[in-house]
Amino acid sequence: MQLHARTRGRVLAAASAVCALTITLAGCSGTTKDSAKSDTKSKGSNAKANPDAELKKDLKLAFLPKQINNPYEKIVDDAGIAATKEFGGTGKEVGPSDSSASSQVSYINTLIQQRQDAILIAANDPNAVCTPLKNAMKQNIKVVAYDSDTAKDCRQLFINQASSEEIGRSQVQHIAKQLGNKGEIAILSATQNATNQNTWIDFMKDELKKPAYKNMKLVKVAYGDDDDQKSFQETQGLLKAYPKLKGIISPTTVGIAAAARYISSSSYKGKVVVNGLGTPNQMKKYVKDGTVEQFSLWDPKKLGYLGAYAAAALASGQITGAEGEKFKAGELGDYTVGKDGEVILGPPTVFNKDNVDDFDF
Missing domain, CATH: 3.40.50.2300 (Response regulator)
Known part of the structure; x- marks a missing residue:
């Protein structure tokens, strides 16, 4: 490639x-x-x-x-x-x-x-x-x-x-801009012990403490274990458990693709923002069909x-x-x-x- x-x-x-x-x-x-x-x-x-x-x-x-x-x-x-x-x-x-x-x-x-x-x-x-x-x-x-x-x-x-700090904070900054700095959000991570995920999430949580995000609330950190089907199911579970959910950050390429796939064919498309870390080839179709506005990666x-x-x-x-x-x-x-x-x-x-x-x- x-x-x-x-x-x-x-x-x-x-x-x-x-x-x-x-x-x-x-x-x-x-x-x-x-x-x-x-x-x-x-x-x-x-x-x-x-x-x-x-x-x-x-x-x-x-x-x-x-x-x-x-x-x-x-x-x-x-x-x-x-x-x-x-x-x-x-x-x-x-x-x-x-x-x-x-x-x-x-x-x-x-x-x-x-x-x-x-x-x-x-x-x-x-x-x-x-x-x-x-x-x-x-x-x-x-x-x-x-x-x-x-x-x-x-x-x-x-x-x-x-930089872990840049990755973590930028994830919040990006989704906050899309949501107008208000609403409930969730994080769909990989495994509970993954060091990169946990470091990024710590910076996300710290970023959310700033006054600019006073109208945003992190309601849940879910774990899809970098498994496509489990990540898909966790996305479904988040949306059912939190009917006011406005956005999902998934800092894992497996998770963001699974979340986008679920939302793309559901009534949540256009209503729930998906952002995070993904590869262009896996996310291209979700950008073009309007499910995902943007995502990041190196x-x-x-x-x-x-x-x-x-x-x-x-x-x-x-x-x-x-x-x-x-x-x-x-x-x-x-x-x-x-x-x-x-x-x-x-x-x-x-x-x-x-x-x-x-x-x-």
Whole structure:
């Protein structure tokens, strides 16, 4: 999947301009214990980065998504696997078919036995995967979280799609504008333990405390477990339980598509606003039929691409995960490691009827 050329340029330009956003996605500091002692930090302080080191050949990278059948994460992982070929490595995707908290543990143990050079993980739970990930790092297998973070001491880097704060607050700002800053709203999330979802929701709730939203009320946070049918049913349940509901924010690509599908063929179409995070290809028809006015997302291909190069830089000794270190992510250019090992891809893009056809992913 490629962005149209003119759009790619526009998005990259915007990304460089907004790269300073302070969002800490999914499982950054908002979802981990500040008091936790970081093995990663101690490793970083003892190890020395060599920014002039060449990327090693024949690196083995494994992508471990929340669940293997998640369409969004398939896009991310496929792009990361393709990127490994650029520096002579090999990549693969493995993972569970469900998104329960402990479902990824056995896969991590297997990847350790296979002596992968790096494990890239979108964590279903920030802590459930920590013991095996720490074991991996002890054996010099690099660990990079992406999309949804682990606890900070369980990985060297976290590749954050955008600033968590910007994502969370913007979701409220967008739907508030559509609703004229009044009415009941609900959130349709993924799993209860998903670090990225919970961090975004915390910022949503904080944004709603502002005087500008005094006439808006969050009535429910529902969980569709990133399952299409359950998300569809949760949408139906929300609308029945709250007859005055005016809007639904779904910060998950599975959830927003399921919510839009339900509303598109119901009496709620045109009466209940749906907003959140989705991919252009899955949401295009709902924008064109008037069910959804707008939604947001970053380019998931670039997220996977950046993750692969970051893991390769770690495994090659170019960086250790310490704040201030720099590395080059192929055609995406230069990136800097931020606080707590966070690397931010760039700002999200808002999609609507005017630009949704410009994107293909």
